[in-house]
Amino acid sequence: MHKTWQTITLIGLILITVGVLVFGCAQKAPTPPTSATIPEGELDPAVWGKVYPDHYASYLKQKEQTKGNSKYGGSVPESHLKEAPIQVKLFAGYPFSEDYNEERGHVWALEDVTGTQRVGPKTISSCWNCKSPNVKPLVDKMGDSFWATPFADLKDQIKHPIACANCHDAKTMALTITSYPLLDALKTRGIDPSKFSRQEMRTMVCAQCHVEYFFKPDNKKVTFPWKYGLKMDDAEKLYEEINFKDWDHKESQAPMLKAQHPDYELFSTGVHAANGVACADCHMPYVKQGQTKISSHHLQSPLNHISQSCQTCHKQSESYLKDQVIGTQDSVFKTKVALETALSEAIDAITAASKNSAAKADMMNQARSLHRKAQWRWDYISAENSMGWHSPKEALRVLGEGIDLARQAQLKANLAIGAAAGGAAGADAGKTPGSGTAVDAAGPGATPKQP
Numbered sequence: 001m002h003k004t005w006q007t008i009t010l011i012g013l014i015l016i017t018v019g020v021l022v023f024g025c026a027q028k029a030p031t032p033p034t035s036a037t038i039p040e041g042e043l044d045p046a047v048w049g050k051v052y053p054d055h056y057a058s059y060l061k062q063k064e065q066t067k068g069n070s071k072y073g074g075s076v077p078e079s080h081l082k083e084a085p086i087q088v089k090l091f092a093g094y095p096f097s098e099d100y101n102e103e104r105g106h107v108w109a110l111e112d113v114t115g116t117q118r119v120g121p122k123t124i125s126s127c128w129n130c131k132s133p134n135v136k137p138l139v140d141k142m143g144d145s146f147w148a149t150p151f152a153d154l155k156d157q158i159k160h161p162i163a164c165a166n167c168h169d170a171k172t173m174a175l176t177i178t179s180y181p182l183l184d185a186l187k188t189r190g191i192d193p194s195k196f197s198r199q200e201m202r203t204m205v206c207a208q209c210h211v212e213y214f215f216k217p218d219n220k221k222v223t224f225p226w227k228y229g230l231k232m233d234d235a236e237k238l239y240e241e242i243n244f245k246d247w248d249h250k251e252s253q254a255p256m257l258k259a260q261h262p263d264y265e266l267f268s269t270g271v272h273a274a275n276g277v278a279c280a281d282c283h284m285p286y287v288k289q290g291q292t293k294i295s296s297h298h299l300q301s302p303l304n305h306i307s308q309s310c311q312t313c314h315k316q317s318e319s320y321l322k323d324q325v326i327g328t329q330d331s332v333f334k335t336k337v338a339l340e341t342a343l344s345e346a347i348d349a350i351t352a353a354s355k356n357s358a359a360k361a362d363m364m365n366q367a368r369s370l371h372r373k374a375q376w377r378w379d380y381i382s383a384e385n386s387m388g389w390h391s392p393k394e395a396l397r398v399l400g401e402g403i404d405l406a407r408q409a410q411l412k413a414n415l416a417i418g419a420a421a422g423g424a425a426g427a428d429a430g431k432t433p434g435s436g437t438a439v440d441a442a443g444p445g446a447t448p449k450q451p
Contacts (some may be wrong), residue, residue, distance in 0.1 A: 003263060006310045007328040045163035047169075054289040059163070060296035062105030070301035072329050072387035077101045077112070086340050089347065090375060093250030094258065095120075103261075103385070105299060106162035114155070123151035129222045130209035132158045133165035136178045148220040155182040165404065167205040175201040179208035185224035202278035203264070210263035210279075210385070214244060230265045232380045232398050236373070245372075252350040254368035259379035266384050270391030277313075327390055332381065332388030335399040339378045342406035346371050349413035356417050363416035370409035377402030 036047055049056025067074030080100045081088055091097035099117035109131045113119065119127065126147045128135055134157060140144045146154075147330035169176045177183060177193055183203070186193050196204055212235055216223045236257075238244075246254035267273050268300035272282075280295060287296045303325060306318045314321055335439040350367050353359045376396045381388060388395030 005213060005446075017117045023106050040170065041159055042170065043137075043163070043165045045160060045165075052164075053290050054294050055164075055297050057293065058287075058289050059297040060107065062107045062300075064103065064173050064298075068301060069303035069306075071326050072333065073301055074102065075104045075108075075300070077104055084340070086344055089251070090340065090343055090378070091258075092347075094247045094256070096101070107294055109161040110158065119151060121152075121186070124215075124220050125149040125151055126220050126222050127151055128158055129164065129228075130179070132160055133163055133178070134158045134160060139180055146223065147215070160401045162209075165209070172179075175205050177208060180438065181222040181224055182208045182211075188419040189226055197277065199278050202284075202430070203267075203273075203281035206279040206283075207264040210261055212260050212262040212380075214239070214246075217242070217244075223286050230268045231266070231394075232262070233375065234419040235262075235265075236376060249347070249368075249371070252347045252368055252371050253354065254371040254375075256372055257376045257379070259376065259383040261383050261385055262380060263385050263390060266381075266386070266388075266394060267390040269394040270316060272390075281312075282309045285312070324419060327393050329387040329389055332392065332395050332399070335396055335403075336378065336387075337376070339399050339402045339406060342403050342410070343371070343375055343378060346374065346406045346409040347374065353413040353416050355443065359413075359416040360419050363406070363412055363419065367409045367412035367416060370405050370412060373411055374402045375404035376406065 035036060042048070045059060047054065049059075064073070065077070065426055067076055078101065081097070085099065088097045091100070095118035100115075101112075104112060106385040113127060113131050117415065124147065128138075128151065129147075135146075138154065157214070166178055167175055175198065183193065183445055186243060193204070211224055213224050215221065219292050223236045227238050244256040244257070247256050248254070249256050264279075264389060267279070282302040283299050284295045284297065285302075285305055286293055287305070287308055289296070294309075296305070301320055306321055310321045311318070346367075350364070353367070381395050381399055381435050382394075384390070
């Protein structure tokens with residue numbers, strides 16, 4: 001009898017304990033914030049935020065304007081032209097010589113594109129691409145006529161900055177590609193986007209916008225130069241093939257190329273991409289937001305959250321990892337500045353030579369072509385948003401080639417005068433470093449890219 005009461009008592013205590021635990025857990029467990037659903041076709045991130053408040057709160061943190069731990073970047077709209085006045089000279093004759101600021105977060109996309117001095121009466125709607133989820137529905141409605149439509153004509157219909165609907169399916173939340181230019185580029189490369197894994201999609205949704213592009217000559221559609229591959233050389237090969245230029249340099253008269261922001265292309269040549277790391281692994285790491293674990297939508301430098309972004313794979317200290325990144329970026333930056341100097345001196349040499357009627361025309365054309373190629377390499381790394389960190393070896397290779405080409409351009413311009421003057425100027429030109437084979441200048445090109 002005594003054992004029976006002990007058993008009953010023990011069972012009772014267990015039931016009470018379980019009840020307390022269950023009740024306690026029930027009290028602490030997070031409950032769904034709302035039973036709302038996202039209406040079909042809804043593009044407003046605030047409406048999505050009612051269903052996913054933690055993600056939306058994270059997204060809104062992009063309104064913060066700070067450099068954080070990033071030495072080369074941040075979300076403060078500082079002027080590149082004030083930081084490096086030499087860029088005014090490099091972009092002479094192009095709107096980037098008048099207004100060129102550090103990019104900010106997705107939430108600022110519409111404010112920044114409508115506020116830049118690079119937008120004018122001749123700007124077309126291709127410049128809305130990658131600024132708003134409203135673009136896809138407009139293209140669905142207007143077809144390819146969207147791209148050449150005057151920018152200002154659609155301003156009232158572009159209502160939201162880059163947001164949830166750019167990357168997610170409203171019903172399933174699955175990552176999805178909404179960019180027609182990316183879908184076209186993948187088709188050109190023979191890639192079926194439906195075969196991408198979820199991990200691959202965590203990069204491809206970023207590749208919708210963080211890429212190099214140009215406007216297709218016939219309809220001004222945003223087009224990625226991926227016909228021959230993803231490297232800088234592959235894009236240049238296509239631009240040479242179609243005789244493309246963005247503008248004629250005001251001083252050297254060279255037919256120039258303007259790089260956009262080839263983050264995905266440079267990343268694709270790096271060690272992280274080779275090991276299956278996605279953009280989101282570093283820029284959108286998993287964090288605790290409210291009572292849930294989410295992928296951060298406060299897109300920023302991984303240096304601002306090293307423990308979540310880097311130390312999931314790398315076990316060194318935060319200070320060590322930060323020093324590795326910034327040390328590498330410092331090397332790329334110094335090489336970039338060396339190329340800027342070489343470009344400036346090449347422009348001076350070409351400009352001076354062009355004022356001499358005796359300068360040989362064919363050699364001047366070669367000098368201008370070399371200027372085009374050299375500056376394209378500088379801009380490819382300068383416009384890319386990691387200061388080379390996405391692929392340091394490739395970044396230094398590209399910049400190194402650029403320095404060589406810029407010095408060749410300077411030498412060729414000096415020789416153009418020297419050849420006509422019987423070699424007098426050629427002696428001075430011989431003091432300038434440089435070697436290699438010049439390439440003929442590109443002829444007239446297509447409509448320039450715009451912001």
